[in-house]
Amino acid sequence: MSKKYGVYICKGCGIGDALDIEAICDVVEEEALPCKTHDFLCSQQGVDFIKKDIEEEGTNTLVIAACSRRVNYNTFKFDGCIVERVNLREGVVWSHPRDAFPMLTEEEKEDENNFDRVQMMAEDYVRMGMARVEKVKLPEPYLLETMSKKILVMGGGITGMSAALDAAAAGYEVTIVEKEDKLGGNALKWRKQLPLQPPYENLIPPMVADKIKAVENNPKIDIYTGNVVARIAGQPGDFTVTFKKPGEKIEFDVPYPLPPEMRVDENGKELEHEALMEKYKEYNEGRRDILTLDPNGEHFGAVILAAGWRPYQPRDDEFPHLGWGASPDVVTNYQFEEMAASGKITRPSDGKEAKSVVFIQSPGAGDDADFPYTGVVTSMVALKQAQYVREDYPDGKAYIFYEHMRTSGLNENFYKAAQQDSGIFMSKGEITEVKKNGNGLAVSAKDTLLGENIGVSADLVVLGTGMLPVTYDDPTVNLAYRQGPGFRDNDLFDKYADSNFICFPYETQRTGIYAAGSVRRALSVEESMEDASGAALKAIQCLESVNRGVAVHPRSGDMTFPDFFFQRCTQCKRCTDECPFGAIDDDEKGTPKPNPTRCRRCGTCMGACPERIINFADYSIDSIGSQVKSIVVPSEDDYDEPPFRILGLVCENDAYPALDILGMHKKSFSADVRLIPVRCLGSVNVIWIKDALSQGMDGVFLLGCKHGDDYQCHFVKGSELASIRMQKIGDALSSLALEEERVAQFEVAIDDYDKIPEIINGFVEQVEELGPNPFKGF
Amino acid sequence: MADKYLVQPDIDFINKVRANGGESLKKCFQCATCSVACPIAPDRKPFPRKEMIAASWGLKDKLLCSPDIWLCHNCGDCSTLCPRGAKPGDVMASLRMMAINEYATPKSVANAVNDRKKLPLLIALPAIVFIVLGLILKMLGINWLNFSPERIHGEIAHAQFFSTWLVDLVFIPLSIWAVAVFALGLKRFIADMHKNAVAEGKTDKETIDVKGFLSALVRVIPQILKHNKFSECSENNDRATPHMMVLFSFIGLLIVTGVFFITLYVFGIHGPYSQLNPIKILANISGIALIIGAALLIRQRMNKPDEVSTYKDWYLLWLVLGLGVTGMLAELTRLADAAFLTYLIYFIHLMLVFHLIAFLPFSKLAHLVYRTVAMAYNEYSGREAKKA
């Protein structure tokens, strides 16, 4: 596409009052580009004004200097045009009001040594906008050659069946794979089920049989019982899946990456590539490499992981104070349910009627946490099972001791209804001891609502133990990905298949694989069914994005993707290792093989590549680098006391919106900084920082999301990787005789806008104390 | 581990508390709003939150002997403020009835008094007693029951119909019975109450010393008469005045009965008395106050559909109203010279008095005694009262 440029400056929203627009036009015209101004660019007349140029002049590369790109997005979207939005409103005039940053008076203008910081800022931003559009291209979609729109549902329990039915109802073909010989999962083992609809008061008969029937009668759903997934190879829209019988060993079992201890020699040094490959093959003897596709594999477009849970079975010595292991009459809630489903409740020790049952929700011992891997559902289960005792024996007594009674939403009604039973007794309290007492058990509790230490004689004690996600035991999804078959760093989520349970509940760390149900967290049937719908919709969104060649999430609709210039690749494998989503595999030689539909377009690979050969159509090493270079860095040649110049690379997910909010609140920060939005701090390539410093800028900071165990990074690992790179850059700086303190990274959340001025100004002061960059002016 | 209390929930007890007006008790989620709201609960171990959980756990042993259920005056502030719609005030009332039942012997009488289905039997009982006794005496030649009574100096005298001898032959033993039943009940009640208070840390006293207890009793009686506690409540504040009217008219009528008893048996002076006699004036005022007080209380209960009113509440209120109305009507019809009517009404009046005395230790009216004793005990125990 041959570019025809046009620069448009809006004078509305206070921009025209605060800035010397003519001077800005001069800057544009210096670059020999046409500059036009308008009183209200976002008005119909303003838009028509631009459209006229597009239609009549063939203008197709626009720099619109007005408001933030986060507002009026659709107003300034012109098909087939490259559009750059220069943020003069929130970023310059609103956040640097003239009462705090006064204009130069006519008199002051006389003296060449005076300058107007805000004007300089606006001019730089316009230069940066022009620099960027020169370097970017219009994206073209990545389209798969063959695409499958079938959805694979792993797990034939309530969640899996619900997801399959939902997806089928939306018109998609679905296959359910279930490891047991029949559908139903854990739900087959229950006496009764928690309520599913208002008034949420009464237990209902299990509905699993109805679900099974619905699934079996649905022509859009295929069912593979007695099967598991050996491997899932490929990428969303084009997964090749191999099934096998549970326990079987086949050549398409997924290979595992070498564990860290096998990757090094005796001295702890990382092995050479060839040696590693050798060991890898040895380690995975009998299994085909991930890049070998199973010719008999089946094709799917997306996967719903609804593989569920297994009961938490405490170790024999885990809860001695609760009598676990010492008496057969201390059981888990799962064992109790099985007993209740098969008949009357009795004491396992002697088969006698169990009329007094104590339900313990928290192991206690000084801790008020519930049993591990529990949640709302285990509170609800205790309320359910207490009712079994009352069903079986009119004089039965059920005691529930809890630290937390969790009944979310309208399930409060279920609690209230259970509470009405004269034979159900509940109290907050810590169990101090369960011991044998004749043929029964004696339970002691403290800190109860009765106001004293109490004892209860029980026939049976039931521990409210949790539900372990199947991903606790093994990767389950068995992805043929170079980074490994499971979800990486899943320990952060206690092995639940998750990536961020608040913001992105269904998205796992692997695009195209959506988790639902108790593999994600301990859930009730009702919640699992809701979850199933969520994951089914996500899987559908994935298919309907991949088919158009756009990103699924979180940059939904982004048509760009990383483009590798392989001729210069040194096979360092950094991109493969660092991609947070395992989107890149490498071949035997170590050459990366990108899988664009797995990719989330975060740019972390672009930030990682030392050869700088990974780029996006509209976001590249060169486009940002050129923006950096276009910033004017005044030196002593220009002014006696030149202003400092500091570069800020700002994550566009949270930090940039926070800056806009700050502008809207008319809060200000130093006018000597120049900000460039980046996709993720992970995409920041250190070359930009080096360039900035070597052109005389005095400092560089990164502003992005929180990292660590409670990360808020939208791309999971981006801000963490950035911080590792920043630590390393320190060494490089000291070799240049520059202070490490000239580079810093800060964390903000989207609602931290009020903290940003302090952060930025603090950094500016720190840099000012170090003095100007000695390279200035070279 | 420190001492522990072995809980033994009594499901039957829970069901009874619920059936007796405490149906809402299982709604409680132990927020303690009620204990904060209660204008009467003391700071140390306040009620009724702890009663709510003890009741929903069926801990009969903790509740029926507790003085706290008697300290509550059923003002209803707690019930109005409970965020869960539990009505602790009603639960406390139900517990009090259970306590009266618990301490009254024999149980069969207690059960009959509180059973709606036994009401016809209860109504028939005094009539049978009087008539059968009268007829037996007649056979023995003692004419204390006269179906065609003569007039005295041309005036109707109820004593000509039912001889005062016959009346007192029934009522004196009946009163002794009532006192005995109370005495037996209170003996256990006081001992249990003290044990409970010690166990729950409501008192520092180790034993009950009689002198101290009696002086506490003397201190609380003026409070009771003045209805101090009652007027601290906001919700049922309007109940204080009628309740006071009823209480004072009972006291008035007790004095009247005592004076008449003495004049009759000591001085041998028979009624009817002149309307200008000061005792007669007291009787008339008390009678009117009783009717007005009882009527107001009935109306207030009827206007409060939110508050649970049980058979026992109604039994007592209608009995009191009936006593007042029949008493006054008997007098008016007598003065109006309507012989048949006045004897009939007098007869009904006597039956009601029989109810009052005979069933006093078993009915809700027993609260007069238990509450007084419990308040005296609380005063004695040194558990500080909540400041306003």
Ligand code: SF4
């Ligand atoms: S690092 Fe980000 S941009 Fe690069 S391949 Fe992975 S997901 Fe895509």
Ligand code: SF4
């Ligand atoms: S980071 Fe760059 S040089 Fe290294 S393997 Fe990837 S593309 Fe090649």
Ligand code: SF4
């Ligand atoms: S206010 Fe209601 S819910 Fe709260 S403790 Fe009292 S009775 Fe229970």
Ligand code: SF4
């Ligand atoms: S009814 Fe009144 S006196 Fe009784 S507990 Fe409630 S607030 Fe206290």
